[in-house]
Amino acid sequence: xxxxxxxxxxxxxxxxxxxxxxxxxxxxxxxxxxxxxxxxxxxxxxxxxxxxxxxxxxxxxxxxxxxxxxxxxxxxxxxxxxxxxxxxxxxxxxxxxxxxxxxxxxxxxxxxxxxxxxxxxxxxxxxxxxxxxxxxxxxxxxxxxxxxxxxxxxxxxxxxxxxxxxxxxxxxxxxxxxxxxxxxxxxxxxxxxxxxxxxxxxxxxxxxxxxxx
Ligand code: AMP
Numbered sequence: 001x002x003x004x005x006x007x008x009x010x011x012x013x014x015x016x017x018x019x020x021x022x023x024x025x026x027x028x029x030x031x032x033x034x035x036x037x038x039x040x041x042x043x044x045x046x047x048x049x050x051x052x053x054x055x056x057x058x059x060x061x062x063x064x065x066x067x068x069x070x071x072x073x074x075x076x077x078x079x080x081x082x083x084x085x086x087x088x089x090x091x092x093x094x095x096x097x098x099x100x101x102x103x104x105x106x107x108x109x110x111x112x113x114x115x116x117x118x119x120x121x122x123x124x125x126x127x128x129x130x131x132x133x134x135x136x137x138x139x140x141x142x143x144x145x146x147x148x149x150x151x152x153x154x155x156x157x158x159x160x161x162x163x164x165x166x167x168x169x170x171x172x173x174x175x176x177x178x179x180x181x182x183x184x185x186x187x188x189x190x191x192x193x194x195x196x197x198x199x200x201x202x203x204x205x206x207x208x209x210x211x212x213x
Pocket of ligand 1: 032064091
């Protein structure tokens with residue numbers, strides 16, 4: 001099963017993708033994670049995208065399509081979860097072609113709906129474990145008082161450089177201008193399902209499971 005999790009920054013795509021990885025042996029393909037990895041390891045591409053990402057703008061279609069193309073050629077396990085990709089209509093067309101080349105298809109596109117106020121609250125309070133990627137929130141799920149990640153025990157707490165109010169405004173603008181048209185695109189293609197992304201993690205997870213059937 002190959003699925004897209006579609007939603008604005010802070011909708012919980014990464015968190016839900018991680019549970020699907022654990023429970024369905026799927027592979028999470030997060031272009032944001034791939035780009036951050038490239039940035040942290042100082043590759044040429046990482047240097048090129050660092051400023052763009054910090055400003056909250058989208059990196060070029062060519063770069064992210066190249067990253068996804070590489071991953072689709074690897075092991076497929078229980079299928080792919082596209083998290084943060086596609087973000088433009090050109091990326092959506094490219095994904096259809098890439099899957100086709102691999103003899104694969106898209107089984108579902110799950111829209112995660114969250115209101116904008118909640119997004120701002122979530123993102124400005126967000127931290128993640130640098131080791132395992134577990135997501136924390138200062139208000140609803142704070143980093144443990146003993147300083148160690150509750151999932152893996154690491155003390156590597158991280159805040160994303162672009163999780164600040166200015167970048168977030170830009171990221172939201174990019175979402176509404178360039179990514180939200182994908183909802184209409186996938187509705188017309190068939191396979192779009194919507195879930196309420198605002199509830200508890202377990203409730204959202206149950207809604208996604210239901211949407212996937
Ligand atoms: P994310 O972790 O998905 O919120 O992505 C963080 C940042 O990486 C975004 O604000 C963009 O600058 C960049 N990015 C991630 N995925 C894409 C994509 N599919 N297309 C363009 N830029 C992307």
